[in-house]
Amino acid sequence: MKKCLFFLCFTVFCVQGLAAEVTLMEPFNSQDRVLIFSPHPDDEALCAGGAIQKVISSGGKCKVVYFTNGDHNQLAFIFYKKKMVLKRKGFIEIGQIRAKEAEAADSHLGLARSDIVFLGYPDLGSFNILINHWQDNPPFSDFFTGISRVPYEYCLSPGAEYRGENVLRDIKKAILDFRPTKILVSHPCDTNLDHRCLYVFVRLALWDLEEDISVSAVYPYLTHFRAYPKPKGYHPETGLLPPPGLSESTIAWKKMLIDPQEAKEKLNALSFYTSQKAYLWKFMLSFIRSNELFGDYPDVKLKGNYWAGLNDSGTKGPKDTMASLDTGYKGKPDVFFKAVKGKLFINVALNRKMKKDFKITFLLLGYSKENDFSKMPKMSLSIINNKLRIVSGGKRLNCRQCQLVFNSKKSLVIKIPFSFLGNPDKILLSLKSNAAGLYEYANAWRVIEICR
Secondary structure, eight states, rough: OOHHHHHHHHHHHHHHHHTTEEEEOOOOOOOOEEEEESSSSHHHHHHHHHHHHHHHHTTOOOEEEEEEOOOOOOOHHHHHHHHHOSSSSHHHHHHHHHHHHHHHHHHHHHOOOOEEEEEETTTTHHHHHHHHHHHOOOOOOOOTTTOBBBOOOTTTTTBBBBBBHHHHHHHHHHHHHHOEEEEEEEOOSSSSSSHHHHHHHHHHHHHHHTTTTTOOEEEOOOOTTTTBSOSSOOOSSOOOOOOOOTTTOOOEEEEEEEEHHHHHHHHHTTTTTTHHHHHHHEEEEEEEESSEEEEEOOOOOEEETTTTTTTTSOOOOSSSSGGGTOOOOOSSEEEEEETTTEEEEEEESSSSSOOOEEEEEEEEEEETTTGGGGGGGEEEEEETTTEEEEEEETEEOOOOOOOOEEEEEEEEEEEEEGGTTTSSSSEEEEEEEOTTTTTTGOOOEEEEEOOO
């Protein structure tokens, strides 16, 4: 009996400890102008349906911008229409239906039609656009339909080609037209590509607009992640907590409390997404909770000759000499960075030996205030079979100035000239690896700031 009581108390203590790490979000007020970027119709209601109501009840202004029309969710459409969609007309029909659902859901939450903007960029196409389709490269073209431009007349830029510069232009226009004080956007850790890429485009837009507009806070919300949300189903009295894979990360989590009436109206708003309910309703119900959850990683800042890690955000890390890494890193597996003599050093530090099939890929997108982002290099650096492979714009590159050094069986360093990355002020980085302990960072976008 005593053992059971001890286990119960220990469990409650752990849960409360986790909840204590999630701080209360600053309430909205009548001066707030809150712009919500939603990757697909329904994400705004799922993750910010309560926030929309809070903004309106506080006397503030709110607007929703839809990145895509969600016209590639074929599985949900099969359940809804009982048919497979493979042709252009069918995809556009899906997009039209989901746009109408969004209008109805947002109207229920208190928004007017003028508070809604559709961009109409391709569902499941944003990653390809971000990495490969800029400037002289042809626009992205959908594999099934061949559509390569915004097909909906009511969008912000109907007929715009699926190019990175067009996406960035439209997001900047949406921000400048509304001039928000706060922005809610999809999370850099989300397992859905459109969600992660929308975060990147919004960060790029805000950097470009730093001299034109002041946004006091950006709050990313999480929709898709391993074992999230838990428990599944309708639990309006239960709090929404970070998923296990991110609960010990450096993300500064914040929660906005939702009262029972607001939760009820959020549920009613989600009910308008009829095309998604047959397939995803239990998942959608999982977001009807006593709070909504927001949070972002801090930027990693490179200062002097010191290593800054993804896990410590520049507050600590290995000693500042390369020799200290020769014996292998003893702490939590991590990736560390530093800027030395015009080069970016990347150190992968593991706490166990690398396996023969060890692989790791870095996506590096340089950003500079001096250069148009469309002209900046967008690099993929992979280590496969102990060799460094570099790809940009779909083409393999040969850079003799880039070096790969194995310090030990637990540690390696990549050296890349900043000139190779376009001499950036900031770097957007994403990685994936089969190494144990690096899964927390898999695919998440992080910002590395170079403090010269």
